[in-house]
Amino acid sequence: xxxxxxxxxxDEILYGQITxxxxxxxxAELDKIGVKTIRKSSxxxxxxxxxxxxxxxQKRADIVLITGxxxxxxxxxTKKTFCKYFGTELEVRQDxxxxxxxxxxxxxxxxxxxxxxxAELPINAIYLQNKLGTAPGMWFEHEGTIFVSxxxxxxxxxxLIADAVIPKIKEHFSTPHIFHKIIRxxxxxxxxxxxxxxxWEDALPAHLKVAYxxxxxxxxxxxxxxxxxxxxxxxxVLAKVDEMLPMIQEFVYGFDEEELEVAxxxxxxxxxxxxxxxxxxxxxxxxxxxTRNSGSSAYFWGGVVAYDNSVKINQLGVLPDTxxxxxxxxxxxxxxxxxNVRKKLKTTFGxxxxxxxxxxxxxxxxxxxxxxxxxxxxxxxxTHKLQLGGKREQNIIATASSVLNLLRKxxx
Amino acid sequence: xxxxxxxxxxDEILYGQITxxxxxxxxAELDKIGVKTIRKSSxxxxxxxxxxxxxxxQKRADIVLITGxxxxxxxxxTKKTFCKYFGTELEVRQDxxxxxxxxxxxxxxxxxxxxxxxAELPINAIYLQNKLGTAPGMWFEHEGTIFVSxxxxxxxxxxLIADAVIPKIKEHFSTPHIFHKIIRxxxxxxxxxxxxxxxWEDALPAHLKVAYxxxxxxxxxxxxxxxxxxxxxxxxVLAKVDEMLPMIQEFVYGFDEEELEVAxxxxxxxxxxxxxxxxxxxxxxxxxxxTRNSGSSAYFWGGVVAYDNSVKINQLGVLPDTxxxxxxxxxxxxxxxxxNVRKKLKTTFGxxxxxxxxxxxxxxxxxxxxxxxxxxxxxxxxTHKLQLGGKREQNIIATASSVLNLLRKxxx
Numbered sequence: 001x002x003x004x005x006x007x008x009x010x011d012e013i014l015y016g017q018i019t020x021x022x023x024x025x026x027x028a029e030l031d032k033i034g035v036k037t038i039r040k041s042s043x044x045x046x047x048x049x050x051x052x053x054x055x056x057x058q059k060r061a062d063i064v065l066i067t068g069x070x071x072x073x074x075x076x077x078t079k080k081t082f083c084k085y086f087g088t089e090l091e092v093r094q095d096x097x098x099x100x101x102x103x104x105x106x107x108x109x110x111x112x113x114x115x116x117x118x119a120e121l122p123i124n125a126i127y128l129q130n131k132l133g134t135a136p137g138m139w140f141e142h143e144g145t146i147f148v149s150x151x152x153x154x155x156x157x158x159x160l161i162a163d164a165v166i167p168k169i170k171e172h173f174s175t176p177h178i179f180h181k182i183i184r185x186x187x188x189x190x191x192x193x194x195x196x197x198x199x200w201e202d203a204l205p206a207h208l209k210v211a212y213x214x215x216x217x218x219x220x221x222x223x224x225x226x227x228x229x230x231x232x233x234x235x236x237v238l239a240k241v242d243e244m245l246p247m248i249q250e251f252v253y254g255f256d257e258e259e260l261e262v263a264x265x266x267x268x269x270x271x272x273x274x275x276x277x278x279x280x281x282x283x284x285x286x287x288x289x290x291t292r293n294s295g296s297s298a299y300f301w302g303g304v305v306a307y308d309n310s311v312k313i314n315q316l317g318v319l320p321d322t323x324x325x326x327x328x329x330x331x332x333x334x335x336x337x338x339x340n341v342r343k344k345l346k347t348t349f350g351x352x353x354x355x356x357x358x359x360x361x362x363x364x365x366x367x368x369x370x371x372x373x374x375x376x377x378x379x380x381x382x383t384h385k386l387q388l389g390g391k392r393e394q395n396i397i398a399t400a401s402s403v404l405n406l407l408r409k410x411x412x
Numbered sequence: 413x414x415x416x417x418x419x420x421x422x423d424e425i426l427y428g429q430i431t432x433x434x435x436x437x438x439x440a441e442l443d444k445i446g447v448k449t450i451r452k453s454s455x456x457x458x459x460x461x462x463x464x465x466x467x468x469x470q471k472r473a474d475i476v477l478i479t480g481x482x483x484x485x486x487x488x489x490t491k492k493t494f495c496k497y498f499g500t501e502l503e504v505r506q507d508x509x510x511x512x513x514x515x516x517x518x519x520x521x522x523x524x525x526x527x528x529x530x531a532e533l534p535i536n537a538i539y540l541q542n543k544l545g546t547a548p549g550m551w552f553e554h555e556g557t558i559f560v561s562x563x564x565x566x567x568x569x570x571x572l573i574a575d576a577v578i579p580k581i582k583e584h585f586s587t588p589h590i591f592h593k594i595i596r597x598x599x600x601x602x603x604x605x606x607x608x609x610x611x612w613e614d615a616l617p618a619h620l621k622v623a624y625x626x627x628x629x630x631x632x633x634x635x636x637x638x639x640x641x642x643x644x645x646x647x648x649v650l651a652k653v654d655e656m657l658p659m660i661q662e663f664v665y666g667f668d669e670e671e672l673e674v675a676x677x678x679x680x681x682x683x684x685x686x687x688x689x690x691x692x693x694x695x696x697x698x699x700x701x702x703t704r705n706s707g708s709s710a711y712f713w714g715g716v717v718a719y720d721n722s723v724k725i726n727q728l729g730v731l732p733d734t735x736x737x738x739x740x741x742x743x744x745x746x747x748x749x750x751x752n753v754r755k756k757l758k759t760t761f762g763x764x765x766x767x768x769x770x771x772x773x774x775x776x777x778x779x780x781x782x783x784x785x786x787x788x789x790x791x792x793x794x795t796h797k798l799q800l801g802g803k804r805e806q807n808i809i810a811t812a813s814s815v816l817n818l819l820r821k822x823x824x
Contacts, residue, residue: 016440028428283703291695302723
């Protein structure tokens with residue numbers, strides 16, 4: 001088993017000003033290629049701390065992945081510390097310099113000398129090009145341990161991991177074979193799923209393992225197989241998944257990386273159908289879920305964010321009387337929202353949300369978390385009331401999942 | 413300076429299945445009382461790993477805070493490992509048992525013997541009552557280092573930190589003082605800011621320190637001061653901030669935890685003004701930025717997600733001729749979008765975005781990342797063309813930041 005350690009460098013993580021999401025993402029990627037993360041650490045921007053942890057990690061791990069501390073500014077000291085640790089010094093790399101110059105040329109910006117110091121790398125570093133930014137990635141081999149250094153900016157780090165680091169790890173180590181299959185579910189919880197598949201899970205052989213990955217409104221199940229031959233493990237995992245699927249079929253919307261809104265989009269494209277949305281409490285988030293995916297313009301035509309009641313009335317044509325009699329958070333209002341957005345935008349389906357996302361605005365009759373969702377189609381409108389908790393962010397995400405689930409079931 | 417280390421125990425964090433938010437929260441709380449977190453680590457549920465890190469941390473830190481591994485199930489081994497580390501054993505504590513019994517009595521539940529083992533604590537532990545759950549908090553003093561053990565469930569851990577751990581730390585140590593001030597900027601990069609304030613930064617005394625915290629479209633600057641008297645440091649940090657602000661004034665939108673859209677919202681409320689949005693390439697994300705904040709209904713009235721051209725024409729009243737002649741991604745189209753959404757939704761300002769978010773849809777004339785943004789007010793419409801990169805997610809976020817920045821500058 002190849003052992004990895006992940007080190008994030010930066011006072012901002014240490015002082016709790018930002019959450020470290022990089023190390024989660026990296027360890028999940030390593031897990032996919034059978035590399036086991038044995039420790040994650042966050043330390044400050046101080047040379048002695050960095051030197052100390054390099055020494056410790058080198059003893060424990062085959063590969064040490066480091067993010068942060070790589071910018072051109074004074075508080076970024078990773079590169080200098082690498083030189084000290086490896087007993088080497090910085091040199092200008094032509095390929096790194098070329099990348100910097102072309103990066104800034106494309107942006108019509110003349111880089112200052114301080115920016116160009118980013119082309120200086122320790123002599124023993126293998127240069128990894130950061131296509132999405134200016135701080136370089138670096139790969140070192142030192143006394144049998146690999147050190148990889150990456151910028152802390154998440155999208156730059158992710159680009160480097162995918163383009164350069166994972167391929168180099170696979171090339172350098174003979175990693176055991178692992179095959180993962182992810183089954184994506186919506187509309188139920190971890191416990192109900194676990195209950196349904198409990199006998200199947202108990203009967204799995206030791207080299208197959210289930211993990212439950214819950215998030216707001218959704219649960220992913222991951223079946224992982226380990227072995228010496230990839231084709232054999234893949235076949236075995238897929239056969240076990242086929243055995244399990246009928247037990248939870250009504251909750252399954254997709255597999256692997258397929259997001260709920262993409263699974264829905266694929267169905268819509270296949271049927272040559274379209275969708276529009278009228279959002280009150282989700283406030284644009286539902287539209288964003290669709291449009292964050294490239295290709296969504298084929299089935300998502302748009303929507304109205306009807307936050308103020310005047311927008312519900314003037315843009316969506318909800319009757320003032322409906323709101324006055326039943327309130328903006330009501331089955332009647334959400335029904336008109338869904339039906340009217342569908343008609344106005346001329347789509348096959350109309351989705352709508354209205355509710356009290358919180359933390360304020362609740363009443364004894366309609367406490368925070370009272371939310372109505374609706375799906376309108378040509379012949380019927382399906383409505384559903386949610387009673388969620390007091391957390392605004394969770395309420396928005398869970399509402400979007402639930403209203404998407406109405407459409408998923410309709411398309412099944 | 414009191415030094416703390418935070419250790420989270422649990423395979424689910426190590427393998428990247430959940431994000432560790434506990435350690436961020438704990439370090440932010442420690443920071444408030446002047447305790448410096450020097451390292452954060454995540455390790456697995458394995459006795460030898462736990463023993464090893466206890467030994468290491470004890471050498472470096474005055475206080476070691478540990479979360480996780482405390483449940484009644486088989487894989488929770490923290491308590492047993494503490495006994496091994498301290499050379500002691502478990503004993504039943506009457507106060508812990510009383511708490512468990514009353515906890516379950518309130519919930520009309522008869523606890524099983526295995527649940528009641530949670531009243532067993534190492535002999536040298538000081539018991540800290542967990543009012544929100546059943547796993548106990550524990551405080552140990554061992555060879556000059558404090559060890560604190562807490563459950564991993566975030567709200568239980570938070571309750572214990574606030575009710576028991578922080579008061580005990582203050583009682584045990586005489587803590588030094590730290591003061592942070594964050595300056596939030598938009599519309600420029602880390603390097604340009606660093607360049608502008610370089611002389612000021614070089615002249616800072618050793619007990620004041622600047623950090624650059626960049627994200628897509630924005631950069632935060634943090635000035636931190638250390639000392640013995642909080643009022644003195646605070647005064648000193650704020651005076652230095654006042655000195656620096658004029659050098660970067662046009663980019664500064666707020667301080668500390670204030671997000672850009674909230675800073676804008678506060679200005680709008682003060683002026684009794686409102687905003688609406690017409691989104692094409694940001695596809696609902698801009699609306700979501702406003703509406704994710706409680707209280708945004710006071711100034712954000714809603715918007716139209718005009719993804720398909722038919723929505724731009726029929727819902728926003730963009731002239732078909734404008735789109736035909738200039739394309740949907742053009743100054744003319746974005747101008748009509750901003751002006752029309754403002755008129756239709758009857759708000760003070762109208763914001764609009766249209767562009768090619770990518771990764772597909774580019775042409776030689778309008779490559780991926782070509783984006784037009786606009787701000788319409790009663791007397792003028794300001795437009796701006798962005799030439800961004802090829803990443804869809806970054807393009808969406810950066811476009812939202814840029815169009816918000818148009819409004820910020822207008823309100824300044």
